[in-house]
Amino acid sequence: MTDALDFRELQTLAAEILGIEPERVQLPLSFAHDLAADSLDIVELMMAVEDRYAVALPEQELEQMKSVGDLWRYLLAHHGERTSERDAVVG
């Protein structure tokens, strides 16, 4: 997974899990405050992101990921780094 990421793909993934329209998923928006995601939604989203982008999301990073932009920048930097499913931290 070294190709450039497509933001629309993340929009679609997040929209499916949060039950909203994909266009609503925009970089400056907070998951909790703007997209009405509760803590369970966020865990579900991060699990899906880990699978889709082959990344591991460490807990200390998750705490910093308040907005769509935070997540997107992390994915740009780290996608494809995870080699084993058991590396995933979220759970």
Add this chain to the structure above:
Amino acid sequence: MGSAVGRPVAVTGLGFVTPIGNDTETVWANLVEGRSGVGPITLFDPGDLPTRIAAEVKGFEPERFMDRKAARHLARYSQFGLAAARMALDDAGVDPSRLDPDAVGVVLSSGVGGIDEVERNQATLMARGPRRISPFAVPMMIADMGAGVIAMHVGAGGPNFAVVSACASSAHGIGEAAEIVRRGDAEVMLAGGSEAAITPLMLGAFCQIQAVSTRNDAPERACRPFDTGRDGFVMGEGAVMLVLEDGERARRRGARVLAEIGGYAATADMYHYTAPDPEGRGASRAMRKAVTRAGLEPEQVGYINAHGTSTRLGDIAETIAIKRVFGEHARRLAVSSTKSMVGHLLGAAGAFEAAVCVLAIDRGVLPPTINLESPDPECDLDHVANHARPARVDVALSNSFGFGGHNACVVVQRPGRNGTAAPAADQRTS
């Protein structure tokens, strides 16, 4: 012990999600026509299980009752329960969100809750490890979440819980909810049951105890209570909710009262995990007590919606129990098993059958026991064989018996019934 105390409890609304229809009129039409909702299993591939038939809910559209996100996060049984609750409230003309939060409560009972989600997450655990278990696993699997979800969606802040007693769950739930109204702890209770347990584990497990019919080549004829050709029950699924309302409140607001919950009683068999007491002692004590609680004599009961699961032991034990309570009158009253059409809704069965009693009284028709072609000589009561029967019934009894030896009986009666029992009549005017 004595007659019912407290206020009359009115039934003012019904909601159905069932194998024979997802609205009252369709359900009733199919009951009266004697149509079966049993067919080949489509929810999963039953492979070479001995039983490959069930009574599945068809054409259920969760999006009609909840948004997409809620639907994703609710187990099938909770979806069914929420849908039935919304329909029951609409039917009653009650909007809890406009009332005092304490005024409306919810008792949604289920035998096993989100067992489908338990199985799904167990499969994920085995295949992918604990870090891929859904964060929604716990809220989706627990058997009380259906009641909680209904409260969240309709704005009902009164007493809220689930009752678990296997196949008697929602009979206990309705009985206890009626008592909550009777003692004045809520003005309105949404009460009923939901089950969605047609899963590989549950079906496989019932097959292992040879409890379920294997008549795979003729699904509509598989559930045949009181018939010598029966070979076990048929798993069903669905949800049924009743709006139980303080009788005086219902009268004040000019609500249409379909029937009243006259009394309820519960006993234990003290006998076996799955088999009924062959003498029907626990069941008969529950029936007698429920009738007494309603301030009635057994001779006033005109119709029994039997537990009648289509197992030999159960059918015979129930017949014996009815004879113990009703004596000669057992030959005069009508006893049908609507499981013959809808299958066994397990934790929702008691609610479905109480609702059938409500409709039978309100509409003056007794639904039949279908597939009754060769009656078991040991089940020699009037089972309303194969064809619905017009009849005025003022008092009906709904029997529910669950694995574990739980017995729950609910008396459903005509509103403002002019019975001979003074206590109940007196309460109605007080």
